[in-house]
Amino acid sequence: MIEYLKGELADLQPAEAVIDCNGVGYGVGITLNTFSALQGKEGIVKLYISESIREDAYQLWGFATRDERSLFLLLQTVSGIGAATARMILSALSPQELGDIILSGNDKMLKSVKGIGPKAAQRIIVELQDKIAPLALGASGGEKTAASAVNTLNDTVMEEASSALTMLGFSPAPVRKTVQKILSDEPDAPVERVIKLALKML
Numbered sequence: 001m002i003e004y005l006k007g008e009l010a011d012l013q014p015a016e017a018v019i020d021c022n023g024v025g026y027g028v029g030i031t032l033n034t035f036s037a038l039q040g041k042e043g044i045v046k047l048y049i050s051e052s053i054r055e056d057a058y059q060l061w062g063f064a065t066r067d068e069r070s071l072f073l074l075l076q077t078v079s080g081i082g083a084a085t086a087r088m089i090l091s092a093l094s095p096q097e098l099g100d101i102i103l104s105g106n107d108k109m110l111k112s113v114k115g116i117g118p119k120a121a122q123r124i125i126v127e128l129q130d131k132i133a134p135l136a137l138g139a140s141g142g143e144k145t146a147a148s149a150v151n152t153l154n155d156t157v158m159e160e161a162s163s164a165l166t167m168l169g170f171s172p173a174p175v176r177k178t179v180q181k182i183l184s185d186e187p188d189a190p191v192e193r194v195i196k197l198a199l200k201m202l
Helices: 032-038 066-075 083-092 095-104 107-111 118-135 154-167 172-185 191-201
Strands: 004-013 016-021 024-030 044-053 058-063
Touching: 004 024, 004 032, 004 154, 016 032, 016 044, 024 032, 024 044, 032 083, 032 191, 044 066, 058 066, 058 083, 066 083, 066 095, 066 118, 083 095, 083 191, 095 107, 095 118, 107 118, 154 172, 154 191, 172 191
Parallel strands: 024 058
Antiparallel strands: 004 016, 004 044, 016 024, 044 058
16 A cells, blocks of 8 residues: 655646656646645655555545545545545545535535535535544645635646646536636636636536
8 A cells, every 4th residue: 555655746737746756657646735735846745645446447646635635535435426526526625624514514515516416415424524523624734825826827727727627527618618717707816716616617
């Protein structure tokens, strides 16, 4: 089992990071929260790892904090929630936000995440309420605010947001249309905000 990867950040996209560990590049699926934590970093970084092993695929998932990884694994204990859906939830909500939502039973906020219907939201809350409290989730010290990327060029934001949403499983045409609409309303929005808004609209 891989506990973490520590190496040079060779490439960073909103949905994937490549970590160079002694000349071997590991492609790691990441959430939008982890993307925010890694943005602007150079040199050596550390990601906590979860492995998804199937007959037809081997996927590494990386997280900036142990809390986020713990939530990623807990979400998958709920019937009907797989790794892709867990990443979707943790891209739309921070670990602290998700913990608060589950503890308060706020299924309305959970239903705002793409792919989470009323029954799934209720299952997540009912099955995880007792498991969330021991985590004592706190704000991630390494995360940046959305404002940190406010100067990102509009076309770069368009490409990165569209690429990330496509990697998350959405069709390219509606993705591009949605991203264009968001950027027409908020031209200076950073890529993190664009993706979070798009996840609620697609």
